[in-house]
Amino acid sequence: SHLPYFAEGPVVSGFGRGSKELGIPTANFPEDVVRALPESFACGVYFGWAKIGSSDAIYKMSLCVGWNPYYHNTVKTMETHVIHEFPNDFYGEHLKVVVVGYIRPMCDFDSLDSLITAIRNDNRLACQHLDSSHNLKFRQHPFFSSPP
Ligand code: ADP
Ligand code: MG
Numbered sequence: 339s340h341l342p343y344f345a346e347g348p349v350v351s352g353f354g355r356g357s358k359e360l361g362i363p364t365a366n367f368p369e370d371v372v373r374a375l376p377e378s379f380a381c382g383v384y385f386g387w388a389k390i391g392s393s394d395a396i397y398k399m400s401l402c403v404g405w406n407p408y409y410h411n412t413v414k415t416m417e418t419h420v421i422h423e424f425p426n427d428f429y430g431e432h433l434k435v436v437v438v439g440y441i442r443p444m445c446d447f448d449s450l451d452s453l454i455t456a457i458r459n460d461n462r463l464a465c466q467h468l469d470s471s472h473n474l475k476f477r478q479h480p481f482f483s484s485p486p
Contacts (some may be wrong), residue, residue, distance in 0.1 A: 340345050340378070341384075341438060341439065341440070342386070342435060342436050342437060342438050342476055343351065343375075343436070344380070344434075344435075344436055344437075344481050345367065345371055345374070345375075345416065345434075345435050345437070345453050346371070346432065346433065346435070346486060347366060347367045347368050347370070347371040347432070348412040348430055348431065348432055348433070349365045349366065349367075349390075349428055349429050349430060349431050349432075349433050349434050350366050350367070350368045350429070351366065351429060352364060352366040352415070352417065357417075357419075360450075360453075360454060360457075360475075362419050362454075364402065364417030364418060364419050364459075365417065365418045365419075365420065365428070365433055366415060366416070366417050366418075367415075367417075367418070368418045369413075369432070371416060372414050372415060372416050373414075375403070375414070375416070378406065379403065380403070380440070380443070381403050381404045381405065381414075381443065381444050382402075382403060382404075382440060382441070382442055382443045382444055383400060383401070383402050383403045383440075383441040383442050383443075383444070383460050384400065384402075384403065384437045384438075384439060384440050384441060385398070385399065385400050385437075385438065385441060385460075385463070385464030385468060385473075386399055386401060386435055386436045386437040386438045386439070386468075386476070387435065387436045387438070387468070387476055387477050387479075387482070388400075388418055388420050388433060388434065388435045389433070389434045389435075390420070390428050390431050390432075390433055391428065391431040391432055392443050395422075396477050396482055397420045397421060397422045397469045398420075398422075398464055398465055399418050399419060399420045399421060399435060399464070400414070400418075400419050400420040400421065400441070400457075400460050400461055400464045400484065401416060401417065401418050401419075401435060401437055402416070402417045402419075402444070403415070403444075404417075404444045407446075418433060418435055419457075419461070420436050421461055421464065421465060422469050432486045434464070434481065434486070435481060436476045436479055436481060436482075438468070438473050438476050439467050439473060440466075441460050441463055441464065442456075442460070469477055470473040478485065
């Protein structure tokens with residue numbers, strides 16, 4: 339397995355698929371960060387920890403690794419949903435994530451409702467798993483205290 343997996347880079351604009359309107363905004367990593375993923379890093383939904391910019395706060399997150407249908411599935415994306423409410427967007431900020439566990443493969447949903455239900459469930463699972471001592475320890479990882 340490739341976990342834990344450490345990734346960092348500036349937050350870039352995604353494809354405006356309306357994630358924010360669903361209440362689940364996803365902060366996108368740039369192409370080079372996605373390209374750096376090992377070939378065999380499975381697409382799917384993961385959980386881990388995230389840090390934004392120079393703030394000391396470290397948040398729970400869920401991360402989707404998948405192919406973008408808009409580009410005929412030729413472009414892979416890495417999208418982080420930080421499990422926290424922010425008053426403002428943070429495009430351009432340096433995002434650091436530690437991916438510690440896997441939740442499920444990507445799947446097609448037959449309705450918006452089932453998609454939203456699945457994402458709420460992902461975030462609930464992420465929160466639960468991250469409270470275990472094995473996963474909690476990554477919150478203190480030196481990766482988060484070193485400058486970008
Ligand atoms: P885009 O298509 O540009 O990625 P989204 O609708 O997915 O648009 O919104 C993502 C943006 O929302 C992020 O880049 C970030 O600036 C902002 N944002 C605000 N709150 C969060 C959050 N809790 N998790 C992730 N991104 C957030
Ligand atoms: Mg997004």
